[in-house]
């Protein structure tokens with residue numbers, strides 16, 4: 660068992676809303692003992708970023724939804740990862756994803772699908788959100804429910820277009836992001852323990 664497990668949160672945020680979601684994912688991961696979370700802003704693509712991601716056991720990818728897709732800055736990072744892809748440097752790592760947009764729907768699912776395909780191209784193992792749908796899914800739901808936006812592939816958050824990042828995303832969406840970070844960290848701990856038991860290195 661290594662001394663600690665590292666979960667990297669590789670994200671872009673144009674105006675700060677998705678950055679709050681990223682911090683919540685990191686807080687959820689770091690809430691487990693022996694887990695360290697590293698926040699990586701992919702707007703800065705440098706050697707430090709690649710070294711941090713190479714050392715991580717899991718990478719959670721996050722981006723705002725812009726024009727129904729991932730932001731151009733995130734996509735530039737994704738394309739810059741091609742040399743890592745060529746060597747399958749992230750193969751076997753865990754991956755997960757999150758996105759935030761102004762619309763309740765806003766085409767967020769398209770972004771999560773794109774992030775999961777990106778992870779699959781890298782040979783990573785995708786961790787889903789693992790929560791039942793809350794909110795308007797049933798008449799007993801409330802806006803305070805975890806997963807109030809009813810996604811399964813990753814964590815979704817919604818920030819009304821006239822609220823700043825001090826006021827959005829909502830507490831429920833941030834707790835949903837925390838849940839994702841914790842779930843990824845738990846899965847990473849299980850994976851490392853399993854590999855140790857089987858004496859498989861990575």
Ligand SMILES: Cc1cc2nc3c(=O)[nH]c(=O)nc-3n(C[C@H](O)[C@H](O)[C@H](O)COP(=O)(O)O)c2cc1C
Nearest residue numbers: 672673674675676677723725726727760761762765
């Ligand atoms: C260029 C651009 C495109 C956008 N496209 C969408 C969209 O397709 N769907 C949506 O619901 N919101 C869209 N929005 C709103 C953003 O997703 C929303 O403001 C989000 O909170 C921004 O996150 P950020 O502060 O991390 O950049 C768009 C915003 C911008 C600037």
